[in-house]
Every structure is written in C-alpha cells, then in structure tokens.
Amino acid sequence: MENYSASLNNVFHALADPTRRSVIARLGRGPASIKELAEPFGLGLPSFLKHIKVLESNGLIASEKVGRVRTCKLRRENLAAAEKWFGEQRAAWESRYENLDILLTSLKDEDDES
C-alpha cells in the first residue's frame, strides 16, 4: 500500500535529483525525445534511462515510441489534479474526525452527568 505522504515524497524524491529536475523543466517547455533530453548531461544512456524510468513510474512524465524515437512529455494535469484531490480528501477526513472528537467528548460529558 502506498502512503499518501509517501506518494508525495516519491514525487519529491523524483524531483530531488538535479538531472530529473532539469528533465522536468525541459519538458515543461514541450515534449522532447530521449536523445534531446540526454544530450546536456553527458551521462551514458543506461544511466539516463534510469532517471526517465523514475519519472515515468511516479506519473510525472509519459513516453511514447514512434519508429526509433522515444518522445517524453510532462503529465502535468494528471500530476496536479490527482495530488490536489487526494490532498483535499485527506483534509476533509481530518476535519470530520476533529468534529467527531468534539462530539465524543460532549457525549461522554452528557453520560457522566446523567
């Protein structure tokens, strides 16, 4: 099971690495091929592909292969929407359970008085 905060942490983990951050920043300007993305870093392709895989498995980017070229793009809607909704759900549950704490306390008080 994936903890919500851990899932955000995964996103932050994915973004904590300077190479991956640069890839995200580059894809923020539009889709790019793996070759274009790898060029500035001087990494071997296998090392670079590991970074791509981390970003892809965390839902931050998507890639598609056409012919011999694999193109990556940012999954910005997916990322922003899902994280926001889960955050709102968490806040809603926290709030309703704080209400329930207060109710339980007042019910116990009523019980003590009777």
Added chain:
Amino acid sequence: MKTMKADLQFDFLVNKERNTITIKREFAAKRKLVWDCYTKSELLDRWFAPKPLTTKTKFMDFREGGHWHYAMVEPNGQEYWGRMDYQTIQPIDNYIALDGFCDDTGALNPAFPRSEWHVTFSDVLTRTLVETVVSYASPEALQQVIDMGLKDGLASTLERLDELLLTFN
C-alpha cells in the same frame, strides 16, 4: 497537521493500483459510542461534514438494504446530496455501504461512479480504531471523481505547477 490531537493515530493511505483510499483513526472513546456516532443520524448530523459544511439528514434506515439520505450544506446554503446504501452490518464490528451522489429526492445520479465503504471498528486498549477503506471500481471511475472535484480549482493548480517548474533550472 493542524489541531489534531497529537497522540491519536491518523493514517491516510492511497493505493493508486487498487483505486482505494484507506483512512485509519483512533478515537478516545468506547467502541459502542463511536459505532453510535456512525450509525445514528442525529449523531451523524453533528460531525459527518467537514468544516465549514454541516450535515442534514433527510432519511435514515440503518439496516441491511436500508440507506442514509443526507446533505452536506455550505454556509451559503448550497446543498450536496449523498446517499449511503447499507449492504452488510455487523454491530459493533463493521459495515459495508455504497456511497453516491444523488438529488434531494434521493435519486442517484448515474453519471457519477459510486464508492464502496468498508468501515471496521476495533478496540485498542481504552480507545477505538476505525478503519475506512473507500474503493472505486476502476482507475477510470477514480479519475472521473477526481476530474469532477477539480474543475474549478485546476487552473490555479496548474499555474502553481508552472511557477514550480520555473524554479527547477
């Protein structure tokens, strides 16, 4: 984590592979009292909606095959109607219900997917642990609910994402 009592366990777990959300929370009360708060409408009305909304019950029949027809009401009076259909009930251990969006007559809105709630109550020393597992039928159903809930807020979220991206270089 705001004003939550620091020593009461709260877990909020998302499983994106199984389309479930699991919420675990301890309460400083006996299990029977917590069970009552979940299953009696006059008590549900006092806590179920997150602030600043309030809860209003139109109909409650807490038994297998029965349902709870309720609204969560904004301070400005805007009502969001919901319907919880109870499928199995084992007092005071657990119940399974289907939540869904409906109108003020209780007619379900077929455009929106329902979620299944498995709610389990257990003793932890002098406290009660409530585990709620909210399941959606498919990734598409979950995505639909996410899309629906975010129509208004998404533009600003994407703007913030753009600002965030600018800081990466």
